[in-house]
Amino acid sequence: MRDASLTEEARLAFYPCMAHFILSFGDINKYLLREEPTTDRYQQRVNIHTYEDDRHWPWYLEDFAKLGFDRLCTPSAWMRFLWSEETRQNRILTYRLAALIDRASAIERIAIIEAIEETGNVLFGTMLDLATAIERRRGIELRYCGEFHFALESGHSAGSNRLEIAEISLDETTQAHSLLLVDEVFALFEAWTHELLSYATKKHARDLDDRYDRLAISDHDILISNLITRAIFN
Ligand SMILES: [Fe+2]
Numbered sequence: 140m141r142d143a144s145l146t147e148e149a150r151l152a153f154y155p156c157m158a159h160f161i162l163s164f165g166d167i168n169k170y171l172l173r174e175e176p177t178t179d180r181y182q183q184r185v186n187i188h189t190y191e192d193d194r195h196w197p198w199y200l201e202d203f204a205k206l207g208f209d210r211l212c213t214p215s216a217w218m219r220f221l222w223s224e225e226t227r228q229n230r231i232l233t234y235r236l237a238a239l240i241d242r243a244s245a246i247e248r249i250a251i252i253e254a255i256e257e258t259g260n261v262l263f264g265t266m267l268d269l270a271t272a273i274e275r276r277r278g279i280e281l282r283y284c285g286e287f288h289f290a291l292e293s294g295h296s297a298g299s300n301r302l303e304i305a306e307i308s309l310d311e312t313t314q315a316h317s318l319l320l321v322d323e324v325f326a327l328f329e330a331w332t333h334e335l336l337s338y339a340t341k342k343h344a345r346d347l348d349d350r351y352d353r354l355a356i357s358d359h360d361i362l363i364s365n366l367i368t369r370a371i372f373n
Contacts, residue, residue, distance in 0.1 A: 140265045145343070147269040147276075148206070151284065152342045153335035155208045159221050159229040160331065161199045167233065168193035171240045172248055181245035181307070188252055191291065198283035202270075205279055228334040232327045239320055246307060250317040253304065254324035256292070263289045 140150050168189035174182055203209065211217065220226060236255075240248060263284075270285035282288060309317065 140269065147272045149339075149343055149346070150269050151206065151266070151273075152346075153339035154206060154284075155203065155211060156226060156335050156338035157229060157331075158199075158203070159226055160232050162196050163233040165193045165196040167236055167240065171237050172252070174245075177245075179245045181249060185245055185248045185252065195283070195288060195291075198288055202281045202283040205281060206273075225338060226334065228327075228330045232331045235327055236324070239323060243320060244313070246309065246313060247317050247320055249304065249307070250321055251324055254321045255328075258325070258328045259292055263292050 140153075142150060173186050173189040173193075175186060177183055177186065212220070222230070236251070240251060243251060266284045267286065267289050270281040273279070274281055274285055280287065
């Protein structure tokens with residue numbers, strides 16, 4: 140994403156690869172993080188956050204189409220890709236987060252959300268410049284990749300600010316467990332980013348090969364037409 144020698148589009152080549160997780164993230168908010176009704180004030184904070192974060196995924200699909208990825212492949216090839224080895228970290232991220240959240244207390248869920256939000260902050264902050272350049276050049280709005288979404292991503296749980304979160308007092312056991320949870324969330328996201336990068340790198344190499352093939356074909360066509368022209372006029 141930070142390689143300025145590539146076009147903005149090439150730097151967003153990882154975008155289709157994260158589909159499984161991004162779409163599942165709406166469900167994680169709706170069906171795992173949220174618990175209603177609740178009298179627990181920390182779970183109430185978690186719930187407020189889920190009502191913000193469960194509604195962002197349609198913008199991902201909107202940009203998916205605008206960036207031209209709808210033309211990638213057939214629906215069956217696409218499903219095979221989403222459940223392939225190439226995208227396993229996307230699915231593992233979803234399933235492991237589900238397991239961690241299911242067993243976590245409301246306070247621990249806040250710790251998990253904070254780790255997810257910090258990761259989101261890096262991703263959306265880096266995507267923003269690329270999206271802005273494409274938006275200007277092509278006269279389109281990219282609601283997921285661009286300013287529209289970034290402005291809603293506060294970098295911490297919606298409905299609370301950093302100070303309020305820092306003021307939550309934890310007993311020793313909860314603190315130790317929260318740290319383990321945060322470490323695992325970051326490790327899962329790290330593996331995920333490696334998978335996205337590997338997809339983007341291979342995709343970029345394939346695109347270069349295709350371009351080379353097309354050039355080779357056109358060079359060949361020029362050669363043949365030159366030979367024919369010479370044959371006619373000699
Ligand atoms: Fe979001």
